[in-house]
Amino acid sequence: MLTNSFVLGTAAEGVHFNGGDIIxxxxxxxxxxxxxxxxxxxxxxxxxxxxxxxxxSEITAAENSRLEASKLLEEQRNLLKEARTDAQNLMENAKKQGEVQREEIIATARTEADRLKEAAKLExxxxxxxxxxxxxxQVASLSVLIASKVIEKELNAADQDKLINEYIQEAGEER
Structure with missing residues (x-):
């Protein structure tokens, strides 16, 4: 006893269709x-x-951040490259300046040495x-002294040699 339902049965019983329930x-x-x-x-x-x-929006923000980070990375690389170039230029300039100063010092030292050498030569x-x-x-005074002694007495050759040697020794002791 099924009421208000869709029932399928055998061929003898037939098919009942309840449209009210379906609607x-x-x-x-x-x-x-x-x-x-x-x-x-x-x-x-x-x-x-x-x-x-x-x-x-998060994907867009992430993409923008990635692009900005990429730009900043490239800027940092460029700045680092410039800093390296500047440092290398500074080192080269310092070397050149050092060479120039070294040459100036050597030239000054040579000039000073030449000046001192000339001053020493003059002195x-x-x-x-x-x-x-x-x-x-001294020779003049010795000559005068010898002449005065010679005048005082007549000397032979041996006495004259002896007198000259004595005067030379006296002159040497006076110095």
Whole structure:
């Protein structure tokens, strides 16, 4: 005893079809779909849309950050390359300046050495002239002294040699 149902039976019994139940169930299903659409589907789709937009904005932000990081990395590489070039130029300039200063110092030292050598030569020459002048004076005074002694007494050759040697020794002791 089935009522209001769809029954399949044998050929003798026949097929019963209950259209009222089907229409009722179809109406309940449509109402349920409308309620789901209004209360569940739209909010769910709104949340999904927000999530999609959030993910898209995060992907865009990540791509922008990646591009910016790439640009910054390239700038840093260029700055590092420039810094290396500048450092190398500074080192080369310092070497060149050091070479120039070294050459200047050597030239100054050579000039000073030449000046000192010339001054020493002049001083030696002056001292030589003083020594020659002093010797001349001593020779002159010795000559006068010898002449005065010779005049005082007559000498033979041996006495004369002896007298000259004595005077030379006296002159040597006076110095």
């Amino acid at each position: 009722f169930q179809l109406l309940v299903f449509i109402v349920l779909l409308a309620l789901l659409k209004k209360f569940a589907w739209r909010p769910l789709m709104g949340i999904m849309k927000q999530r999609e937009e959030l993910i898209a 030696i020459e002056q001292q030589k002239e003083k020594a020659v002048s002093a010797i001349r004076e």
